[in-house]
Structures are given as C-alpha cells and as structure tokens.
Amino acid sequence: MSKNRRSLDRIRTYDNDSGDLTVIIETPKDSRSKYAYDPEIGTFTLKFVLPKGMTFPVDFGFVPSTRGDDGDPLDAIVLLDETLSVGTKVTVRLVAAIEAEEREQDGEWERNDRLITVPIHAHAYEKAHDLDDLDAGLLTRIEEFFERYNKLHGKEFRVKQRVGAKAAGKLIKKGVAAFENT
Numbered sequence: 496m497s498k499n500r501r502s503l504d505r506i507r508t509y510d511n512d513s514g515d516l517t518v519i520i521e522t523p524k525d526s527r528s529k530y531a532y533d534p535e536i537g538t539f540t541l542k543f544v545l546p547k548g549m550t551f552p553v554d555f556g557f558v559p560s561t562r563g564d565d566g567d568p569l570d571a572i573v574l575l576d577e578t579l580s581v582g583t584k585v586t587v588r589l590v591a592a593i594e595a596e597e598r599e600q601d602g603e604w605e606r607n608d609r610l611i612t613v614p615i616h617a618h619a620y621e622k623a624h625d626l627d628d629l630d631a632g633l634l635t636r637i638e639e640f641f642e643r644y645n646k647l648h649g650k651e652f653r654v655k656q657r658v659g660a661k662a663a664g665k666l667i668k669k670g671v672a673a674f675e676n677t
Contacts, residue, residue, distance in 0.1 A: 502534045502537060503519050503532055503534070503537070503559060503582075503584075504519075504532060504534045504557065504559050504560070504568050505534075505559060505560055506519075506559045506560065506584070507559065507560060508558055508559060508560045508561060508667070508671055510586045513586060513615065515586045515587060515588055515615055516558060516571075516586070516587050516588065516589050516612060516667070517558065517559055517584060517585070517586060517587075518556045518557065518558055518571045518573055518584075518585050518587050518612055519532065519556050519557055519559055519582065519583070519584055519585075520554050520555070520556040520573065520579045520580065520581060520582065520583040520585065521539065521555055521556045521557060521581065522551050522554070522555045522556070522581070523551065523554055523578045523579055523580060523581060524550075524551055524552065524553050524554045524555075524575075524578045524579070525550045525551065525578055526550060526551050527544050527545040527546075527547075527549065527550050528541055528543075528544050528545075529541070529542045529543050529544070529545065529551075530542065530581050532557065539581050539582060545644075545647070546647070549643065549644075551640070552636055552637055552640050553572045553573065553574060553637060554572070554573040554574075554575060554578065554579045555570070555571070555572060555573070556570075556571050556573060556585075557569060557570060557571060558571050558610065558667065558670065560671060560674050561667065561670030561671055561673070561674050562670055562673035562674040562677055563606065563607060563608065563670055563673070564605055564606040564607065565597075565605050565606070565607050568670075568674075569608065569610055569666065569667065569670040570607065570608065570609050570610065571587070571609070571610045571611075571612050572593075572609050572610065572611050572612065572637060573585060573587060573612050573613070573614060574590075574611065574612070574613050574617065574619075574620045574623070574629075574633075575613070575614050575617050575619070575620070576617060576618050576619035576620070585614050586614065586615050587612035587613055587614050587615065588612065588613055588615060588624065588660075589610060589611075589612055589660050589663050589664060589667065590611055590612060590613055590623050590624055590625055590626065590628065590629065590659075590660050590663075591610075591611040591625065591626040591629060591657060591658060591659055591660060591663055592608050592609065592610050592611060592657070592658050592662065592663035592666055593608060593609040593611065593634070593637070593638060593654055593657055594606075594608050594654070594655040594656050594657070594658055594666075595607055595608055595609060595638075595641070595652060595653060595654050595655060596652075596653055596655060597645055597650050597651065597652050598650055598651040598652075598653075599650060600649045600650065607652075608666055609637070609641070610663055610666065610667070611626075611629065611634075611663070624660065625659045625660045626657055626658065626659040626660070627659070634657060638652075638654050
C-alpha cells in the first residue's frame with residue numbers, strides 16, 4: 496500500500512467538523528454477502544455468502560481507529576431508511592449498544608459489542624437519540640440475526656444487555672484507548 500494512502504481502519508473516529516462518530520460500511524443492509532475490510536491490502540474482501548433467505552437486517556460496519564476485545568475495530572450497526580454501499584464513510588450519532596459476547600469454536604467467550612448508530616441525515620430515525628427511541632422489536636430481530644449468523648460459523652452469540660447512548664459512548668472511549676495502545 497502506498498505510504499500516502501491512509502487505511503480506512505485508521506481514519507478519525509470522530510468527524511472533524513461535527514464531532515459526530517464515523518462509521519465505515521462493510522456489509523450493506525439486505526445483502527447475503529458478508530464483506531470485511533482488509534487493512535493489509537486496503538480494500539474489502541468477500542468473507543462468505545449467507546444461505547438463501549438470510550440477509551443482513553441493517554447496514555453493518557466498523558468505527559475506525561478503535562479496537563474491541565476481539566482485536567478488530569468496534570462493530571457498528573447503522574439504522575437508515577436507505578441501504579448504503581460497501582466502503583461508504585458515514586457520519587452518525589451514537590444512540591445505543593448491544594453489549595454481547597461470542598463463544599469461539601475453542602469454547603472461550605469474547606466480548607463483541609454492537610454499537611447502534613443513526614446517520615445524521617436519517618429521515619426515518621431522525622428522532623432517535625437514545626435506546627428508548629428505538630423499536631424493541633427491531634433490536635430483537637437484530638439480536639436474533641447475530642445469533643443465527645454466529646451459529647452458521649460454529650459460534651454462539653449472547654446478549655448481555657442493551658445500553659443507551661451514554662454507556663455506548665464509554666465503549667467507544669475504551670475502544671479508542673485500546674487502539675492507541677496497539
């Protein structure tokens with residue numbers, strides 16, 4: 496990769512102008528194809544294709560310049576009335592998080608939270624600013640999707656709790672600190 500090219504997982508966590516959170520989309524809503532950003536080559540790779548009838552219920556991406564307990568950038572769900580494209584940089588506000596754990600095939604549980612965000616230009620979610628502003632049924636469908644998704648890969652996914660914007664903000668601060676210490 497060129498020395499002048501900045502890796503997408505290393506761009507600013509927060510938007511310079513607004514201070515809102517930045518998310519990079521890896522997998523679009525309604526996609527059966529799961530993509531992942533590969534910082535070594537600076538592009539997105541196809542990880543696998545979901546079975547027929549199973550699609551991502553939301554746009555899914557990561558928060559740059561953060562690290563979760565799994566060593567990857569923090570995962571982010573983006574709620575929007577339109578589907579975004581792979582690689583899109585979107586400015587969002589943080590509204591909640593699903594604190595969760597995944598059990599790897601080796602039997603070890605590892606923290607792997609899902610931040611829930613809304614683009615600052617969202618129409619359908621313009622009034623969503625905290626956990627109580629979100630439809631509980633939607634959150635349940637998202638959690639069930641990740642349970643099925645992990646099961647496909649021989650893993651387990653369990654929700655510890657849902658938290659609001661303030662607690663989710665603490666997860667980001669922890670992720671930024673972990674990134675800075677790597």
